[in-house]
Amino acid sequence: MDSPPPLLRIRDLKVSFRRHDAPPTQAVKGVSLDLAQGESIAIVGESGSGKSATALALARLLPEPPAMITASELGIAGHDVLGMSASGLRKVRGKEIAYVFQEPTTSLNPVLTVRTQVGESLALHRPEVKDRDAEILHWLQKVGITEPEKRLRAYPHELSGGMQQRVMIAMALCCHPKLLVADEPTTALDVTIQKQIMELLAGLRRDLGMSLILITHNFGIIRDVADRVAVMFRGQIVETGPTEEVLSRPQHPYTRALLDCVPKMGARQARLRTIDHAALEALGA
Numbered sequence: 001m002d003s004p005p006p007l008l009r010i011r012d013l014k015v016s017f018r019r020h021d022a023p024p025t026q027a028v029k030g031v032s033l034d035l036a037q038g039e040s041i042a043i044v045g046e047s048g049s050g051k052s053a054t055a056l057a058l059a060r061l062l063p064e065p066p067a068m069i070t071a072s073e074l075g076i077a078g079h080d081v082l083g084m085s086a087s088g089l090r091k092v093r094g095k096e097i098a099y100v101f102q103e104p105t106t107s108l109n110p111v112l113t114v115r116t117q118v119g120e121s122l123a124l125h126r127p128e129v130k131d132r133d134a135e136i137l138h139w140l141q142k143v144g145i146t147e148p149e150k151r152l153r154a155y156p157h158e159l160s161g162g163m164q165q166r167v168m169i170a171m172a173l174c175c176h177p178k179l180l181v182a183d184e185p186t187t188a189l190d191v192t193i194q195k196q197i198m199e200l201l202a203g204l205r206r207d208l209g210m211s212l213i214l215i216t217h218n219f220g221i222i223r224d225v226a227d228r229v230a231v232m233f234r235g236q237i238v239e240t241g242p243t244e245e246v247l248s249r250p251q252h253p254y255t256r257a258l259l260d261c262v263p264k265m266g267a268r269q270a271r272l273r274t275i276d277h278a279a280l281e282a283l284g285a
């Protein structure tokens, strides 16, 4: 019997950005990846390695031009994303794949209440929901927002950064996406809140049977969240495998260099080492 197709199937994805007076920037240089329903993967790599460009290309969220996206295959839940019309893409976004970004303040509309923003998301993707307020309350509770009735009427500036990010997660998840892409979702938050948000995402993913792509430049936070890791370096995946395996037996010199940058637990005033690219090149990375 044939096994069911993976939820996400990427083959030879390339993303470049056109520039006026120079050759295009090649941000993603042939990424291939499969993700099964319910599976979670962390995409790890330093800033500029092409993580966000990869993630945004999945739902064609990059304006084309200046972006140019090609792939021999780009499928989400059986939809051929590259061959889709604009209206087809709008249905895939939110319903099949949803995003949570780094800065909740830039993603939330400052002049709309929590109720209006989550409500709009629901109205668009689950118009069949009759009692919208009850559904919004349900999700606010699920993402750990205290006093949800009160928060319903709040504007973004009345909430802390951590609460704003919880609202973003509620907005994404209330549409029942099959895949959530969280692009550095905790980078703007302080360390204790980062941990809470990561635990929240891990728990919701398990409860909902949802797939998760977690993008991060921080190796330290992925152990409890990701089944697998893909390490990106200069637009390519240089290593991929089960999280525990990659963390304990990294094969690629770049992965080892990244792991060396993770401050060791308990080390006081741990300084982040920067990666020595010249040394990596000498190793043939």
Ligand SMILES: Nc1ncnc2c1ncn2[C@@H]1O[C@H](COP(=O)(O)OP(=O)(O)O)[C@@H](O)[C@H]1O
Pocket (backbone or CB within 6 Å): 017, 025, 026, 027, 045, 046, 047, 048, 049, 050, 051, 052, 053, 054, 066
């Ligand atoms: N909108 C854009 N226009 C031009 N270049 C871009 C754009 N977005 C990203 N890039 C370039 O693509 C490369 C990868 O960026 P990005 O995917 O954002 O990296 P990461 O998320 O890993 O930090 C970088 O060289 C970046 O400068």
Ligand SMILES: [Mg+2]
Pocket (backbone or CB within 6 Å): 051, 052, 053, 183
């Ligand atoms: Mg990024």
